[in-house]
Amino acid sequence: MKTDRAGFFKSYLLDLLDGVHSAFPDELEEIANSFPELIRPPGAPAEQQFLEKCRRCGACIKACPFFALKPVFKANQFDEGTPALRTGESYCRFCSDFPCVKACPSGALSLQNPASCRKIATAVVLADECLRRKGEPCQTCREKCDELAGAISYPDEAQPPKIDAGACTGCGACAVFCPAYPENAIKLLKL
Numbered sequence: 001m002k003t004d005r006a007g008f009f010k011s012y013l014l015d016l017l018d019g020v021h022s023a024f025p026d027e028l029e030e031i032a033n034s035f036p037e038l039i040r041p042p043g044a045p046a047e048q049q050f051l052e053k054c055r056r057c058g059a060c061i062k063a064c065p066f067f068a069l070k071p072v073f074k075a076n077q078f079d080e081g082t083p084a085l086r087t088g089e090s091y092c093r094f095c096s097d098f099p100c101v102k103a104c105p106s107g108a109l110s111l112q113n114p115a116s117c118r119k120i121a122t123a124v125v126l127a128d129e130c131l132r133r134k135g136e137p138c139q140t141c142r143e144k145c146d147e148l149a150g151a152i153s154y155p156d157e158a159q160p161p162k163i164d165a166g167a168c169t170g171c172g173a174c175a176v177f178c179p180a181y182p183e184n185a186i187k188l189l190k191l
Contacts, residue, residue, distance in 0.1 A: 037087070037121070037187075037188055037189060037190045038072060038079060038082075038084040038190065039084055039085035039087055039120055039121045039170065039172070039188050039190055040082075040083065040084060040085070040116075040120060040190075041060055041064075041069055041083055041084075041085070041092070041100045041101070041109055041120070042092065042094060042098055042100065042101055042109070042116060042117045042118075042120055043098065043100075043101035043104070043109035043110050043111060043113055043116055043117050044108065044109055044113075044116055044120070045108075045110070045113055045116065047190075050082070050108050051078050051079070051082065053106050053107055053108035054082050054083070054106060054108040055105065055106045055108070056071070056080070056081030056082055057105065057106075058071060058081075058083075059103040059104060059105060060083050060100040060101070060103050060104050060109055061083050061100075062103070063099040063100050063102070063103035064099065064100050065095065065099060066090060066091075066092075066093055067086070067090055068085060068086055068090040068091060068092050068093070068172075069083045069084065069085060069086065069100060070083070070084060070085075070086045070089075071083060071084075072084050083100075085120070085121075085172055085188070087172055087175060087187075087188050088172075088175055088176060088184060089176065090172070090176060091171045091172035091173040091175070091176050092120060092169075092170075092171045092172060093148075093171070094117070094118070094148075094169060094171065098111060098117060101117070116191075118169060119168070119169050119170055119191065120169065120170040120171070120191070121168075121170025121172070121188040121189055121190055121191060122163070122165050122168050122170050122188070122189050122191065123151070123152075123163050123168050123170065123172075123174050123175065123186050123187070123188055123189075124163065124186065124187050124188070124189050125160045125161055125162075125163060125185060125186055126183065126184075126185050126186065126187060127160045127185075129180045129183045129184065129185035130160035130161070130180060130185040131179065131180050131185070132154070132157075132158060132159060132160050132161070133158070133159070133160050135158065138179065139154070140174075140177050140178060140179055141161055141174035141177065141178055141185075141186060142154065142161060142174075144173040144174055144176075144177045145168075145173060145174050147173070148169065148171055148173055149167055149168060149169045149171065150167060151163055151164045151165075151166075151167035151168040151169070152164075152174060160185070170188055170189075170191070172188055174186045175187065175188055
């Protein structure tokens with residue numbers, strides 16, 4: 001099996017996230033900061049397949065009752081007009097009826113891919129930005145996550161949160177409500 005550059009990084013990131021990320025927080029933070037991620041809606045297949053199928057019609061964006069999706073506008077012509085999560089502005093609620101998926105006329109979003117209907121990304125803590133590391137009491141990310149997935153815990157009082165990559169759905173609630181300023185202490189990594 002041929003491994004391309006993206007496959008290599010994905011494999012590397014998954015290894016880091018799978019229990020080793022506490023041993024390499026600096027490397028993980030560097031990776032999270034270097035890639036502006038497009039987090040696709042639930043039901044999206046692998047990126048290449050998604051880009052081939054998506055008509056850029058905006059039906060999924062209009063169907064989201066929480067305005068969690070936006071069209072992508074950037075220099076890359078292949079991504080132009082495709083839907084992505086409004087990371088840092090809104091978060092995915094994983095609606096029980098998946099209106100965004102059902103609105104997709106091309107099949108680019110599909111309920112046939114159950115794994116992508118339960119997990120769209122993984123949250124990563126940028127430890128140096130976390131208020132807890134700066135000595136300020138904060139539990140906002142865990143409070144928001146407990147409402148949805150329960151993937152965040154605190155190892156001790158002065159440490160940043162630990163995210164259970166297996167339980168994290170990538171909804172983005174923790175990132176939206178993170179009060180760290182000027183840099184948000186939580187980023188989402190695409191699967």
